[in-house]
Every structure is written in C-alpha cells, then in structure tokens.
Amino acid sequence: MTTTDTIKGKINEAEDMARKIWLAGLGAYGKSVEEAQGRYEKLSEEASKMFDELVTKGETLEDDARSKFKSTTNDVENRVSDVRKKLGLDAEPADQRIDELSAKIDALTEAVAKLAANK
Incomplete structure (x- = not known):
C-alpha cells in the first residue's frame, strides 16, 4: 500500500x-x-x-x-x-292593618300622656 x-x-x-x-x-x-x-x-x-x-x-x-x-x-x-x-298582617291587606295598628298606638300614646299629666 x-x-x-x-x-x-x-x-x-x-x-x-x-x-x-x-x-x-x-x-x-x-x-x-x-x-x-x-x-x-x-x-x-x-x-x-x-x-x-x-x-x-x-x-x-x-x-x-x-x-x-x-x-x-x-x-x-x-x-x-x-x-x-x-x-295579623296576613288576614287583610297589610297597609290597612298597619294603619289600624298605628292608630291604636297613637291612641294608647295619648291615653298614657293624659294619665301621666293627671298624676
């Protein structure tokens, strides 16, 4: 080679x-x-x-x-x-019942005020 x-x-x-x-x-x-x-x-x-x-x-x-x-x-x-x-708001329309309850509260508030004034 x-x-x-x-x-x-x-x-x-x-x-x-x-x-x-x-x-x-x-x-x-x-x-x-x-x-x-x-x-x-x-x-x-x-x-x-x-x-x-x-x-x-x-x-x-x-x-x-x-x-x-x-x-x-x-x-x-x-x-x-x-x-x-x-x-009691389910028996009659709620707005009417609320108005009635508000009126009762107002009446009771007046009665308590008169009683307090008479003492």
Whole structure:
C-alpha cells in the first residue's frame, strides 16, 4: 500500500467518523424532540383531565350552594310568614292593618300622656 492510499484511507476513516458524529448528534436531537412531544402529550392529557375534574367539582359545589340557598330562602319565607301571622298582617291587606295598628298606638300614646299629666 502506498502512502497515498494510506492517506486516502485515513481521510475516509475521518470522513466516516465525522459522519457518525453528525448522525449521533442528529439522533440525539430526534430523540429529544420525541421525548418533548411525549411529555407535551402527557401534560395535555393531564391538563384536560384536571380541567374535567375541576368542572365536575364546580358543578357539585354549585348544586350544594343552590340547595342551601333554597333551604335558607324557604326558612326566611316561613319566618316572615310567621311574623306576618303574629302581627295579623296576613288576614287583610297589610297597609290597612298597619294603619289600624298605628292608630291604636297613637291612641294608647295619648291615653298614657293624659294619665301621666293627671298624676
């Protein structure tokens, strides 16, 4: 083998080694892209799942809040109704009954004032 053949062989070996280094770098890049895509897909699935779970939890909380609000509203309405009955405001129009009660209070106030003046 001649010196030229030896040099050409070394050059070919160097070119082959450079090509392999290039391919290894390209392979590393490809592998990192695949891993990144896999992680992105996994995160995307997890985010979607998490969102669905949060929506379900929100619906449950909303239903509970509506139920409690309705219960509280019914309790308040019942209490108001009881107070109206005790005041006699449910038998006849409320404005008329309030006017009558105001007149009675005014009459009682006058009577108390007269009694206080006579002492």
